[in-house]
Amino acid sequence: MGVRGLRNGAIVSFVVSMAILLVGGYFAVDKVPPIPAKVVSGQTAFSDQASIMRGQNVYQRYGLMDHGSVWGHGSLRGMDFAAHTLHMIGQHMRDFVAAGGQPQAGAYAALSDARKREVDAAVIDEMRTNRYSEGTKALELTPAQAYALEQTRAYWEKEFGQGDPHYGFLPNTVRTAQERKDVADFFFWTAWAAGTKRPGLNYTYTNNWPPDRSMGNTASTEALLWSLASIMALLAVLGTVVYVVHRYGFFYGEAKAVEASYKLLRLPVTPSQRSSAKFFLVAGLLFLVQIFNGGLLAHYTVHPGTFYIEFIGEMYPYSWAKSWHLQLAILWIALSWMGTAIYLAPLVAGREPKGQRTMVNILFVAAFTVTVGSLLGQVLGIKGYLGEAWFWLGHQGWEYLELGRLWQILLFGGLIFWLVVVYRAIGPVLKGSPKETEDAADRRALVTFYVLSAIFVVAFFGFGLLYGRGTHLTIADYWRWFVVHIWVESIFEFFGVAVISLFLVTLGLVTAKSALRVAYLTAILVFVSGIPGTAHH
Ligand code: HEM
Structure with missing residues (x-):
C-alpha cells in the first residue's frame, strides 16, 4: 500500500476507534451501578x-x-x-x-x-x-x-x-x-x-x-468465552501484522550509511538546544527518586508499614510511595518529551526563532513549579493537612492522575505552551511549495505527523478534566482511562514513532518515504488496538 493509502487508513482508524469508544460510553452511561x-x-x-x-x-x-x-x-x-x-x-x-x-x-x-x-x-x-x-x-x-x-x-x-x-x-x-x-x-x-x-x-x-x-x-460463561475469543483474536491479529509487515517490506526502506553520528557531532548546538539540557537533568533526578519509591514499595510489600530507618515507616505510608512512584514517572516522561521536542526542533527546521531560549526557560520554570507543587500537595493531602482544598491542591485520588486539579490544569496549560514553543521553531517547515520534490513533500508530511502526535499528547491529557470531585466512580474511571490507557497504549507509540522517524530521517539514516510508511502503519495499529481496548477497563 502506498503512503497516501496508509495515511488515509490512519485517519479512518482514529475516527472509527474513537467513535466506538465514545458511542460505547454513551450507551453505558445509564448502566452504572445506582x-x-x-x-x-x-x-x-x-x-x-x-x-x-x-x-x-x-x-x-x-x-x-x-x-x-x-x-x-x-x-x-x-x-x-x-x-x-x-x-x-x-x-x-x-x-x-x-x-x-x-x-x-x-x-x-x-x-x-x-x-x-x-x-x-x-x-x-x-x-x-x-x-x-x-x-x-x-x-x-x-x-x-x-x-x-x-x-x-x-x-x-x-x-x-x-x-x-x-x-x-x-x-x-x-x-x-x-x-x-x-x-x-x-x-x-x-x-x-x-x-x-x-x-x-x-x-x-x-x-x-x-x-x-x-x-x-x-x-460468567460470557466472560470466559469473550476472554478466550480475545486471546485467539490477539494471536490471529499478531500473525497477520507480522505477515503484512514482512510481505510488503515495511521496514526495508533504503537505509543510508551510518555517517549520522558524525553529522550530529558536527552540527552546532543552538541556545534553545542548550537550554533543553536541564529538562533531561531534572528528568534524571526524578527518575532516581521514582525508583527509590519503587524500592520502598517492594519493601513494604514484604514488610508493610516498617522500614530500617524507623521514622520512614512511621511517616511515609504506602499510598505516598505509590503516588510518587507513578507521578514521578509521568513527570519525568513529560519532561523528557518536552526536552526532546525542543532539542529536535532546530535540527528539523535548520533555524532557531528569535527569543526561543527565553521561551524554553519559561517553560522549564513552569514545569518545575508544577512538579514540586503537585508532589508536595499529594503528601499534604494524604496526611490530611489541606482540609477542603484537597481536591484542588492535594491528592485527587485517582491512580496515575493523583495530582490536584489546579496542578492538572497548570500541567495541561504547560503542555499547550510547550506546543506553541515547538511550533514556533518547526512551523515554517510545514509550509509546502509548488516546486518541492517528492522527498521534500514526504519530509513535510513526516513533520506534520510529528506535530499532530504532539497535539494528541496534550489533547488526550485534557480528557482527565472531564470528571469532577463528585463524579460517579464508574464515570470518573471511564475518563481517567481515556488519559491513562490511551496515552500508554496509543499516544505514546504515536508520538514515539514520530520522534524516532523524524530523528532517523534528519540524521539521514532512512528515507522520509520509508519512515512515513512505518509511522502510518504504527498509527493504524495503535489506534485500532489501543483506543477501543480502553473498554476493557
Ligand atoms: C527499581 C525500580 C523499581 C521498583 C523496585 C519498582 C517497584 C514497583 C512496585 C513494588 C510496584 C507495585 C505497586 C502496587 O501496585 O501496589 C510498582 C508499580 C508500578 N511501577 Fe514500578 N518499580 C520500579 C521502577 C519503575 C519504573 C522505572 C517505572 C516506569 C517508568 C515504573 C512504573 C510502575 C507503574 C506504572 C506501576 C503501577 C502498575 C499498576 O498498578 O498496574 N516502575 N513498581
Missing part, C-alpha cells in the same frame, strides 16, 4: 447517597487508591477494598443467619457441614437478590445485611483509626470518625454492587467481579 438515595432496613435509615459520595471523596483525598483498589482498579499489592468488604459481609451474614436471625459472631463456625451448606446457599441468594427500587431510589437491606453493614463500619473504623501493620495502614490513615464511617459506607456500596445481580440478569453489576465463591461470584 447510588441509592437512601439505604434502609425496615423503618431504620442506615445510610444515604450523600454519605456514600462523601465516602468516595474520603477514598480519594487520602490516596487510598494508591494503597489498595476498588473493583480491581488501583494498587495491585494492597487489598481490594470492595472484595475485602464483600467477603466480610458474607461472613457476618452467615453468622447472623446461622444464629437464627440474631447477631452472633462465630455462630456459623459451630454448625455442621450440612447446615453450613444450607446457610451458604441462603446467604448467597440473599446477597444476590437486588432490593434497590428504581422508583423510590431506596436500597432495602435485609436484617442480616444491616448487621453486616454495622460490623464492616466497626472494622474500617479500627483499620483506619488505630492502623493495621498487616496491611501497612498507619494510625489515623483517615483522620476523623465521621470520615471513617463515610468511607465504610462507600466500600459497603461497592461490595453491594459487586455482589448483587443487575436487574433482569444473572450476574452482578460488576460482572461477578471480584471472584468470591463464598458470595457466589464466579466468572
Whole structure:
C-alpha cells in the first residue's frame, strides 16, 4: 500500500476507534451501578447517597487508591477494598443467619457441614437478590445485611483509626470518625454492587467481579468465552501484522550509511538546544527518586508499614510511595518529551526563532513549579493537612492522575505552551511549495505527523478534566482511562514513532518515504488496538 493509502487508513482508524469508544460510553452511561438515595432496613435509615459520595471523596483525598483498589482498579499489592468488604459481609451474614436471625459472631463456625451448606446457599441468594427500587431510589437491606453493614463500619473504623501493620495502614490513615464511617459506607456500596445481580440478569453489576465463591461470584460463561475469543483474536491479529509487515517490506526502506553520528557531532548546538539540557537533568533526578519509591514499595510489600530507618515507616505510608512512584514517572516522561521536542526542533527546521531560549526557560520554570507543587500537595493531602482544598491542591485520588486539579490544569496549560514553543521553531517547515520534490513533500508530511502526535499528547491529557470531585466512580474511571490507557497504549507509540522517524530521517539514516510508511502503519495499529481496548477497563 502506498503512503497516501496508509495515511488515509490512519485517519479512518482514529475516527472509527474513537467513535466506538465514545458511542460505547454513551450507551453505558445509564448502566452504572445506582447510588441509592437512601439505604434502609425496615423503618431504620442506615445510610444515604450523600454519605456514600462523601465516602468516595474520603477514598480519594487520602490516596487510598494508591494503597489498595476498588473493583480491581488501583494498587495491585494492597487489598481490594470492595472484595475485602464483600467477603466480610458474607461472613457476618452467615453468622447472623446461622444464629437464627440474631447477631452472633462465630455462630456459623459451630454448625455442621450440612447446615453450613444450607446457610451458604441462603446467604448467597440473599446477597444476590437486588432490593434497590428504581422508583423510590431506596436500597432495602435485609436484617442480616444491616448487621453486616454495622460490623464492616466497626472494622474500617479500627483499620483506619488505630492502623493495621498487616496491611501497612498507619494510625489515623483517615483522620476523623465521621470520615471513617463515610468511607465504610462507600466500600459497603461497592461490595453491594459487586455482589448483587443487575436487574433482569444473572450476574452482578460488576460482572461477578471480584471472584468470591463464598458470595457466589464466579466468572460468567460470557466472560470466559469473550476472554478466550480475545486471546485467539490477539494471536490471529499478531500473525497477520507480522505477515503484512514482512510481505510488503515495511521496514526495508533504503537505509543510508551510518555517517549520522558524525553529522550530529558536527552540527552546532543552538541556545534553545542548550537550554533543553536541564529538562533531561531534572528528568534524571526524578527518575532516581521514582525508583527509590519503587524500592520502598517492594519493601513494604514484604514488610508493610516498617522500614530500617524507623521514622520512614512511621511517616511515609504506602499510598505516598505509590503516588510518587507513578507521578514521578509521568513527570519525568513529560519532561523528557518536552526536552526532546525542543532539542529536535532546530535540527528539523535548520533555524532557531528569535527569543526561543527565553521561551524554553519559561517553560522549564513552569514545569518545575508544577512538579514540586503537585508532589508536595499529594503528601499534604494524604496526611490530611489541606482540609477542603484537597481536591484542588492535594491528592485527587485517582491512580496515575493523583495530582490536584489546579496542578492538572497548570500541567495541561504547560503542555499547550510547550506546543506553541515547538511550533514556533518547526512551523515554517510545514509550509509546502509548488516546486518541492517528492522527498521534500514526504519530509513535510513526516513533520506534520510529528506535530499532530504532539497535539494528541496534550489533547488526550485534557480528557482527565472531564470528571469532577463528585463524579460517579464508574464515570470518573471511564475518563481517567481515556488519559491513562490511551496515552500508554496509543499516544505514546504515536508520538514515539514520530520522534524516532523524524530523528532517523534528519540524521539521514532512512528515507522520509520509508519512515512515513512505518509511522502510518504504527498509527493504524495503535489506534485500532489501543483506543477501543480502553473498554476493557
Ligand atoms: C527499581 C525500580 C523499581 C521498583 C523496585 C519498582 C517497584 C514497583 C512496585 C513494588 C510496584 C507495585 C505497586 C502496587 O501496585 O501496589 C510498582 C508499580 C508500578 N511501577 Fe514500578 N518499580 C520500579 C521502577 C519503575 C519504573 C522505572 C517505572 C516506569 C517508568 C515504573 C512504573 C510502575 C507503574 C506504572 C506501576 C503501577 C502498575 C499498576 O498498578 O498496574 N516502575 N513498581
